[in-house]
Amino acid sequence: MFTSSVWLGCLLAGQGLAISISNLNLTALAASDGKSTLECWQVGPFESSTRAGTSGTPSFFFGDVVNATYAVIPPKFDGGLHNAPAFQFVFFASGSALITLPNGTDKAMVEGGKNGLIIAADTADVSRHGHRTQYLSDENTVSLQVPIRNPEDFEHKVLHDGACTKAETSGI
Numbered sequence: 001m002f003t004s005s006v007w008l009g010c011l012l013a014g015q016g017l018a019i020s021i022s023n024l025n026l027t028a029l030a031a032s033d034g035k036s037t038l039e040c041w042q043v044g045p046f047e048s049s050t051r052a053g054t055s056g057t058p059s060f061f062f063g064d065v066v067n068a069t070y071a072v073i074p075p076k077f078d079g080g081l082h083n084a085p086a087f088q089f090v091f092f093a094s095g096s097a098l099i100t101l102p103n104g105t106d107k108a109m110v111e112g113g114k115n116g117l118i119i120a121a122d123t124a125d126v127s128r129h130g131h132r133t134q135y136l137s138d139e140n141t142v143s144l145q146v147p148i149r150n151p152e153d154f155e156h157k158v159l160h161d162g163a164c165t166k167a168e169t170s171g172i
C-alpha cells in the first residue's frame with residue numbers, strides 16, 4: 001500500500017534545511033449543485049515524520065491511497081472537458097496545467113513543482129460536466145494521480161471559493 005505521508009514528505013523535504021509548515025493550502029476541483037467549482041482547501045496540521053529518509057521533516061497523512069498513476073502528457077495537449085475519474089490528489093511534477101470550468105469564468109493555473117499539488121474531486125456523481133484541462137507547456141507535463149481510498153474520511157477546511165493564490169500556497 002502506498003502511503004501518502006511518505007509521498008508528501010518526499011515532496012516537501014529539503015536537504016539539511018529546517019522547514020516550518022503548519023498546514024497545506026491547495027486548490028481543489030469540487031462541486032456544488034451539480035457544477036464543478038474551484039475552491040482553496042486547507043489540510044493539516046503537519047507532524048514531524050518518524051519515517052526513515054524523511055525523519056524530522058513536516059509530513060501529513062492524507063489516508064489510504066490506491067492505484068497511483070504516473071502520466072507523461074505531451075506539450076500543448078488539451079485534455080478536454082472531463083470529470084475527475086476519482087476523488088484524487090494530482091501532483092504536477094513539471095509543466096503547467098490550465099484548469100477551466102464550463103459554467104463560469106473561474107480558472108486555475110497550476111505550475112509543476114513544489115506547488116503543483118491539487119485535489120480533483122469533481123467526479124461524475126457530483127458534477128454533470130466536470131472541468132477542462134489544457135497543458136500549455138512547450139515540454140512534457142508530468143503528473144502523478146493518486147486516488148484516495150475513502151474520500152468521505154478526507155478532512156479539509158474550505159478557505160474560500162476560487163483557486164488558492166500563489167501567496168496562499170508558497171509556504172512550502
